[in-house]
Amino acid sequence: MKRGLKVIGLSAYTTAHRYKEYPIEFFFGFFARFVGVALLTYFWFMVGQYSDLTTDTKQLVGYYLIVSGAMVILLTDWQLAHNIKRHIKFGQINPILMKPVHPLFIFYGIQFGSSLPFVILSIINITIGTILASSHSLNPFVIVLGLVNAVIINICLNVLVGCLAFFFVEASGMINTANHISRLLQGMLIPLYLTPLWLQNATHVLPFGASLFLPVQALMGKDIPTWHLVSGTIWSMVLMFLALVVWRRSMRRYEGVGI
Amino acid sequence: MSRISTLKLLRVNFKNSFQKSTAYFSQNWTNLFSTVGYTLTQIALIELLFGNITQLGGFSKDEILLLMFFGQINFYVIATFSFFPAQSFIEAIAEGGMDLIFTKPVPPVLHIFSNNTEYIGAIRDALPAILPVLILINWSSLSFTLLHVLIGILVLCMGLILNHVIIFVASSVSFWTGSGSNILLTYFWSQAIEPKFVLEKTAYIFRLLLLLFLPSLIVSAVSVSVMLGKSHAIFWLAAVFIVCYLGCMFARFVWRRALREYSSASS
Numbered sequence: 001m002k003r004g005l006k007v008i009g010l011s012a013y014t015t016a017h018r019y020k021e022y023p024i025e026f027f028f029g030f031f032a033r034f035v036g037v038a039l040l041t042y043f044w045f046m047v048g049q050y051s052d053l054t055t056d057t058k059q060l061v062g063y064y065l066i067v068s069g070a071m072v073i074l075l076t077d078w079q080l081a082h083n084i085k086r087h088i089k090f091g092q093i094n095p096i097l098m099k100p101v102h103p104l105f106i107f108y109g110i111q112f113g114s115s116l117p118f119v120i121l122s123i124i125n126i127t128i129g130t131i132l133a134s135s136h137s138l139n140p141f142v143i144v145l146g147l148v149n150a151v152i153i154n155i156c157l158n159v160l161v162g163c164l165a166f167f168f169v170e171a172s173g174m175i176n177t178a179n180h181i182s183r184l185l186q187g188m189l190i191p192l193y194l195t196p197l198w199l200q201n202a203t204h205v206l207p208f209g210a211s212l213f214l215p216v217q218a219l220m221g222k223d224i225p226t227w228h229l230v231s232g233t234i235w236s237m238v239l240m241f242l243a244l245v246v247w248r249r250s251m252r253r254y255e256g257v258g259i
Numbered sequence: 260m261s262r263i264s265t266l267k268l269l270r271v272n273f274k275n276s277f278q279k280s281t282a283y284f285s286q287n288w289t290n291l292f293s294t295v296g297y298t299l300t301q302i303a304l305i306e307l308l309f310g311n312i313t314q315l316g317g318f319s320k321d322e323i324l325l326l327m328f329f330g331q332i333n334f335y336v337i338a339t340f341s342f343f344p345a346q347s348f349i350e351a352i353a354e355g356g357m358d359l360i361f362t363k364p365v366p367p368v369l370h371i372f373s374n375n376t377e378y379i380g381a382i383r384d385a386l387p388a389i390l391p392v393l394i395l396i397n398w399s400s401l402s403f404t405l406l407h408v409l410i411g412i413l414v415l416c417m418g419l420i421l422n423h424v425i426i427f428v429a430s431s432v433s434f435w436t437g438s439g440s441n442i443l444l445t446y447f448w449s450q451a452i453e454p455k456f457v458l459e460k461t462a463y464i465f466r467l468l469l470l471l472f473l474p475s476l477i478v479s480a481v482s483v484s485v486m487l488g489k490s491h492a493i494f495w496l497a498a499v500f501i502v503c504y505l506g507c508m509f510a511r512f513v514w515r516r517a518l519r520e521y522s523s524a525s526s
Contacts, residue, residue, distance in 0.1 A: 039456070046460065046461075047312070049460070050457070050460045051312040051315045052312050171289070172293075173288070173289025173292055174289050174292070174293075176290075177293045180296040180297045180300045183300060184300045184304070190304050190307050190308060194307060194311050196310070
């Protein structure tokens with residue numbers, strides 16, 4: 001595990017190093033995400049201000065600032081799955097498989113390094129969103145448990161969907177489909193508290209509620225029902241097991257030069 | 260060698276694109292699922308949102324769906340004819356592929372942008388995205404006049420041209436920087452959110468700033484607003500025409516400067 005964490009750091013550093021050669025890419029990467037976040041936040045500001053919605057505008061804006069930040073840090077943007085697919089499709093996974101460390105550590109490091117401009121903005125967004133919309137009754141235990149469960153669930157979902165690239169020539173469409181569906185069920189498109197109760201309960205019975213909405217609500221100081229936390233914890237363990245099993249099965253199918 | 264005619268070039272590139280698109284047929288199915296998934300979730304968003312509200316910035320649900328409809332048209336036209344070909348353009352600049360293109364007896368920009376246009380992919384992706392929205396709109400609840408619709412369509416067309424010009428200029432920056440993917444990405448993010456943008460309640464100065472930096476809003480927000488008679492049609496027609504004309508002139512200027520800047524092993 002210690003070696004794995006070291007590998008994550010090294011992979012992230014190597015990948016992020018390209019921004020030193022192309023600093024304008026760093027700037028525009030940051031600016032691109034800033035534009036996306038600004039427009040998304042402004043859209044929900046309009047919904048709060050210029051419609052007959054009873055929800056406080058500050059809560060909506062704060063929610064979306066935290067969501068847009070958490071998307072990158074919690075890996076809900078499915079870029080890890082795209083990364084895995086790209087490496088498999090172009091045979092770049094071969095040198096990674098030959099290294100004496102689990103490949104998923106390297107993939108995670110590469111992903112973290114390439115999304116460095118976004119991570120910086122994400123931290124800023126989460127901080128501003130939390131200041132804007134949170135009540136003062138933050139529960140550190142719920143926040144930490146929620147974040148840990150969310151990271152595990154999202155990494156495992158990314159690995160599961162990314163492994164489709166071992167079975168299909170072109171898996172981008174499947175990753176994109178998973179992205180679109182999860183955006184609705186995780187509360188990215190619309191806050192789950194604006195959806196019907198049956199849908200809210202369904203997302204928490206499934207892993208989607210715990211993958212983004214729960215940690216965001218925890219950061220906003222909202223009350224989290226215990227069964228939501230329990231469901232998230234169970235799903236993180238189940239998905240971890242499933243991801244490892246699917247990865248091993250996929251490796252048995254894989255053929256590459258030198259492997 | 261005599262110059263190849265534009266029509267012949269487009270015909271050859273279309274055939275090439277068709278063969279590429281149909282080589283891996285499973286890709287077409289998976290992309291179809293992705294597009295259908297996106298459309299269904301966007302429609303679900305509008306339905307869930309309007310389950311809590313009755314109007315947004317003075318726009319009813321059907322008017323927001325109309326915004327979404329034109330936003331989707333903008334997205335697929337820009338993605339097909341501008342954004343993805345521009346990425347190939349940037350790669351060609353960075354990897355020296357422009358050398359080969361310049362030696363060919365074809366207009367280089369037309370060749371790059373038409374050679375990498377996925378016509379089949381566009382039809383495959385756009386139809387499932389646009390048709391459900393078209394069907395869901397309750398057209399009898401929208402009030403149009405013929406004049407406003409015609410002006411709105413003109414504004415829409417000029418908006419599409421302006422979008423293409425901006426993407427071309429953004430990708431030409433690669434002649435100086437060597438890499439420009441994130442510059443395009445900046446613009447792409449705006450396409451993803453703007454379908455649901457309502458400008459009417461926005462402060463006037465902020466509206467002008469938005470349109471200056473995100474002219475993709477012209478295609479959906481402005482053209483729909485003109486069609487529905489919510490904005491001054493002649494003003495927007497004139498304003499968009501002037502901006503579009505200036506944009507085209509600027510793009511020509513940038514291309515000429517970029518050519519002077521370009522150097523590689525053989526040129």
